[in-house]
Amino acid sequence: MPERSRISSAHISPSAHYTGYVWYHHRLAEPAFVTGFGRFVHKLLWPVTWGARVGFGLDIEAFLLQRHLQIDAQLAAAVEQGGVQQVVEIACGLSPRGRRFRTRYPQLRYLEADLPAMAARKRLLLRDQGWLCGDHQVRAVDILAERGRDSLPALFAELDPRQPVLVITEGLVNYFPLAVIEDFWRRLADELRGFAGGSYLTELYPDLREHPRYRQLRWGVGLIGWLTRGSYPLHYRDHGEIVAGFQRCGFDRVEVLDPGANAPGLGLPAPRMPGLVRVVQAQV
Numbered sequence: 001m002p003e004r005s006r007i008s009s010a011h012i013s014p015s016a017h018y019t020g021y022v023w024y025h026h027r028l029a030e031p032a033f034v035t036g037f038g039r040f041v042h043k044l045l046w047p048v049t050w051g052a053r054v055g056f057g058l059d060i061e062a063f064l065l066q067r068h069l070q071i072d073a074q075l076a077a078a079v080e081q082g083g084v085q086q087v088v089e090i091a092c093g094l095s096p097r098g099r100r101f102r103t104r105y106p107q108l109r110y111l112e113a114d115l116p117a118m119a120a121r122k123r124l125l126l127r128d129q130g131w132l133c134g135d136h137q138v139r140a141v142d143i144l145a146e147r148g149r150d151s152l153p154a155l156f157a158e159l160d161p162r163q164p165v166l167v168i169t170e171g172l173v174n175y176f177p178l179a180v181i182e183d184f185w186r187r188l189a190d191e192l193r194g195f196a197g198g199s200y201l202t203e204l205y206p207d208l209r210e211h212p213r214y215r216q217l218r219w220g221v222g223l224i225g226w227l228t229r230g231s232y233p234l235h236y237r238d239h240g241e242i243v244a245g246f247q248r249c250g251f252d253r254v255e256v257l258d259p260g261a262n263a264p265g266l267g268l269p270a271p272r273m274p275g276l277v278r279v280v281q282a283q284v
């Protein structure tokens with residue numbers, strides 16, 4: 001496994017400006033979440049997203065919306081039916097989910113977390129809007145840090161272990177090689193076991209070699225890697241491998257959802273192509 005201490009992931013943070021703009025563009029976020037850089041990159045990439053949609057039937061923003069709204073739907077169900085009162089959103093970037101869910105469920109304790117620079121930016125944004133409060137906070141975390149003030153143990157020490165907790169990551173896991181992200185998942189499952197109940201929601205782009213647009217998908221993945229000056233590996237070949245992978249990392253129950261197949265239920269148009277993204281809900 002690549003040595004964690006030598007991996008830096010700061011190069012990933014600019015991508016949060018782009019997704020932040022996408023959420024705003026689709027009316028999921030208020031204007032405060034928009035940055036000039038996010039708007040610029042969205043405009044810059046428009047010919048690419050247009051070409052992928054018209055030329056190959058691959059709607060990149062639809063895939064983003066599918067994952068975002070499927071995670072929202074699972075979170076809402078966990079709050080309404082599962083009694084979840086504490087949420088930790090790791091790699092929150094400029095996502096408006098914390099703001100939206102705190103407005104909808106004011107009883108929720110919502111901890112957003114990201115690398116220190118992005119966390120500071122998000123904290124300032126929420127504070128300037130008057131949205132930051134005792135139950136809605138932003139913390140610095142580095143999923144690669146095993147110990148210290150930015151580590152997972154330090155983040156989870158803030159929460160009430162007698163209450164169930166739900167952890168979200170979105171737009172994070174495919175930036176890392178599988179061995180690195182599985183190591184994070186193992187440490188996360190260990191943390192979750194310290195709570196009255198622990199669940200984890202993430203999206204995941206698997207290596208769907210049978211997909212009719214697999215070749216174009218590889219180009220897209222190469223483009224994301226180039227834009228973020230890193231790589232974007234696809235993890236696991238199918239449903240069975242995803243379940244087995246999460247179980248190996250210490251999760252007991254694993255559900256794999258295909259947000260493309262659920263699109264109408266999420267309020268989205270039925271896609272022309274089989275989905276590329278999966279949402280995983282795993283519990284300890």
Ligand SMILES: C[S@@+](CC[C@H](N)C(=O)[O-])C[C@H]1O[C@@H](n2cnc3c(N)ncnc32)[C@H](O)[C@@H]1O
Binds near residue numbers: 014020142
């Ligand atoms: C593509 S953005 C996704 C942001 C947000 N979740 C969304 O969907 O709009 C990726 C985020 O991962 C964060 N990130 C990258 N490496 C990280 C790490 N080692 N620990 C925690 N967050 C990290 C970045 O700072 C960035 O905010």
